Amino acid sequence: MxxxxxxxxxxxxxxxxxxxxxxxxxxxxxxxxxxxxxxxTGRAKLIGITGTPGAGKSSLVDCLIGYLRTQNITVGVVAVDPTSPFTGGALLGDRVRMQNHALDKGVFIRSMGTRGSLGGLSTNTRDAVRVLDAYGCDVILIETVGVGQSELDVMGIADTTAVVLNPGGGDSIQAFKAGIMEIADLFVINKADLPGTEKLQIEVEQMLDLAKHDAPWRPPIVRTISTDGQGMPDLWQEVERHQQFLRETGEAETRRSRHLQEEVLDIVRDRLFQRLLADIQHGGHAEELERVAARDEDPYSAAERIISRWWGKTT
CATH class of the missing domain: 1.20.5 (Single alpha-helices involved in coiled-coils or other helix-helix interfaces)
Structure with missing residues (x-):
């Protein structure tokens, strides 16, 4: 070992x-x-926190950590930040907001960059979660950068996914357009002291009536005000209620099995791509690329020939 x-x-x-x-x-x-x-691994509760930028996800996570620690629950946080174009590292915005817990031995916080994963979660995110699971965290919060594919990708890791919205930001319409309704296990209306909270909740309820009218689980809506810690007990109660639903229906095991199968395919896809890319860069395919750049050949034919050559070498 x-x-x-x-x-x-x-x-x-x-x-x-x-x-x-x-x-x-x-x-x-x-x-x-x-x-x-x-x-x-497989013992920690994996909770995804996603939503649009400006919804207050990091502040919400900070407050939730504080509440969980009052319940003597150990917490791991994997905060997926934008990748710096200069260093390749995460920009650490979330770590700055969570300094209150820096000296708490029951809290482990790590920021990770998206690392060129086309707007989604880095393939390393799942592995970091696995490390924190084995390390002994009771709950692992996975906070996404909040834009693009990462909002959907977190569903492939988390047991329970919370979508954070805030009043007045047009969040509900964007969420529904992006398909977030399909991945949300619960909705959190943060900054619930702002005007427009009632309107936003009604909009979400109406969309749930359409999308979840016959679903076995209807995502609840929780109001929070993370600036003063309001709503954390209610939020955690709904997370626990969803976790109980997953256990009682057998969906917990189904989800985790599906996530593991998807992980195998992700690893295969990533490693095949890396090997193919290395072969393109070092295997004498410059001529194909130059021909396409000069518009002497279409990119589809060139790509097919490169793949055929590479596949012939590996079989």
């Missing part, structure tokens, strides 16, 4: 931090650590 694996299973916070660094930077020991950790 790798030394870092032993440290994580012993509850060593530096070991967990080191493992996530190995994951982000694709160190050689990465796969060994993840393979060894896998049998020790």
């Amino acid at each position: 790798h030394e870092i694996t032993r440290r994580i299973l012993a509850g060593d916070v530096r070991g967990a931090a080191r493992a996530i660094t190995c994951i982000e930077n694709d160190y050689p020991e990465r796969d060994q650590i993840l393979k060894e950790l896998f049998p020790h």
